[in-house]
Amino acid sequence: MKKAYLGVDVGSISTKGVIIDKNNKILAEAYLWTEGNPIGAVKRLISELANQFEQKKYKVVGVGTTGSARKLTGTILGANVVKNEITAHAIGTTSLYPEVRTIFEIGGQDSKIIIIEDGIVVDYAMNTLCAAGTGAFLTSQARRLGLEVEEFGPLALQSNNPTNIAARCTVFAESDLVHKMQIGHRREDIVAGLCKAVVTNYLNNVGKGKKIKSPIVFQGGVSKNIGVIKAFSDVTKEEIIVDPNSHLLGALGVAILAKNKKSEKDFDFDINEIEFETRGVECKKCANNCEIICVFKDGYLIDSWGNRCENGAIKIKEQS
Ligand code: SF4
Known part of the structure; x- marks a missing residue:
C-alpha cells in the first residue's frame, strides 16, 4: 500500500483537513465549521475525509495538527507532529510558491502576516484581539446590509468610488457604516469600502512595521473574497496570489511536516466510536x-x- 499523511487545522471558526501522498498531492480534503465543538468537528472531518480517501490503495502513516485547538486535536488523533499556525502556513505556502516573500492570512477570528526569505520565516505577527480585520467582521457587516458574505466580493467590484469607513476598530467601523448608510451611500460603495477597511486595518495592525515584499500570497477564509483581494492589490500596488486551496494551506503544511517525520504509525479512521x-x-x-x-x-x-x-x-x- 502507498503511504499517505493527514494534516488537520482546527480554528475557532473552521476546521480543515487534507490527506496528501508522498509528492504532496492532495488525495482528500474537507472544510467545515467548528461550531464551538472542536472534538465533534474533528470527528466529522475524519468521516468526510474517510469517504473521499481510497483506503484500499493508501494508508495514512503520519498525522500533523495545527490551529488554535492543535494540542487537543493532536491528542485525539495521536499526531506525530503538533505545530503552530505560523510554521504550518509557511510550509504549506512555500511548498506551492517557493519564491513567496509575504503571506497575508485572514481567517474567521484572527489574522497573521508572515515574512519569508529564502523559504525561511524571518518575521511574523498575529492579531487575535481586534475583529475589524477578520472574516467575522465581514460576516457581521454583511448581515447588517442584508447580504450574504458570499455576495460581498462581486458587489464590491461594481463600485467605482469605495466609501471611506473608519477601520480603527469594530465598534467605530460599525457606527460609521450605519452613518454612511443613513446619508445615502450606494450599497456597492459601502461594501467596497468595508473590504478596503479590512485591508487597511490589517496593514496598520499585523502589517505594521513589516517589510512587505512581492510575491505576496493571500490565504485563509477571507482570501475567497474577491473584493478584499482587489483592495489588497489597490493598496499595496502589487499582484496578490490566491491559491485555489488557499483555505487549506495550514493543513497542507502540517501534513508535509508529518510526512517529513521519521516516526510512522498507522492511523485508524474509526475515531467516531471513541468517546x-x-x-x-x-x-x-x-x-x-x-x-x-x-x-x-x-x-x-x-x-x-x-x-x-x-x-x-x-x-x-x-x-x-
Ligand atoms: S503551582 Fe504551577 S501549575 Fe499550579 S498554579 Fe502555580 S504555576 Fe500553575
Missing part, C-alpha cells in the same frame, strides 16, 4: 491558578496541559 471528553481543572497550588485542560478517552485521562510548572502536572496512569 472523548475535556475537563478544565484549576491548580490551586499557587496564586497563578493555572487552568489545566484534561482530555479523557473512553474515561481514561490521555493528556493534560496548561500547567505553568511541574508542581501542577497531572500524572497520566497507564491503562491496564
Whole structure:
C-alpha cells in the first residue's frame, strides 16, 4: 500500500483537513465549521475525509495538527507532529510558491502576516484581539446590509468610488457604516469600502512595521473574497496570489511536516466510536491558578496541559 499523511487545522471558526501522498498531492480534503465543538468537528472531518480517501490503495502513516485547538486535536488523533499556525502556513505556502516573500492570512477570528526569505520565516505577527480585520467582521457587516458574505466580493467590484469607513476598530467601523448608510451611500460603495477597511486595518495592525515584499500570497477564509483581494492589490500596488486551496494551506503544511517525520504509525479512521471528553481543572497550588485542560478517552485521562510548572502536572496512569 502507498503511504499517505493527514494534516488537520482546527480554528475557532473552521476546521480543515487534507490527506496528501508522498509528492504532496492532495488525495482528500474537507472544510467545515467548528461550531464551538472542536472534538465533534474533528470527528466529522475524519468521516468526510474517510469517504473521499481510497483506503484500499493508501494508508495514512503520519498525522500533523495545527490551529488554535492543535494540542487537543493532536491528542485525539495521536499526531506525530503538533505545530503552530505560523510554521504550518509557511510550509504549506512555500511548498506551492517557493519564491513567496509575504503571506497575508485572514481567517474567521484572527489574522497573521508572515515574512519569508529564502523559504525561511524571518518575521511574523498575529492579531487575535481586534475583529475589524477578520472574516467575522465581514460576516457581521454583511448581515447588517442584508447580504450574504458570499455576495460581498462581486458587489464590491461594481463600485467605482469605495466609501471611506473608519477601520480603527469594530465598534467605530460599525457606527460609521450605519452613518454612511443613513446619508445615502450606494450599497456597492459601502461594501467596497468595508473590504478596503479590512485591508487597511490589517496593514496598520499585523502589517505594521513589516517589510512587505512581492510575491505576496493571500490565504485563509477571507482570501475567497474577491473584493478584499482587489483592495489588497489597490493598496499595496502589487499582484496578490490566491491559491485555489488557499483555505487549506495550514493543513497542507502540517501534513508535509508529518510526512517529513521519521516516526510512522498507522492511523485508524474509526475515531467516531471513541468517546472523548475535556475537563478544565484549576491548580490551586499557587496564586497563578493555572487552568489545566484534561482530555479523557473512553474515561481514561490521555493528556493534560496548561500547567505553568511541574508542581501542577497531572500524572497520566497507564491503562491496564
Ligand atoms: S501549575 Fe504551577 S504555576 Fe500553575 S498554579 Fe499550579 S503551582 Fe502555580
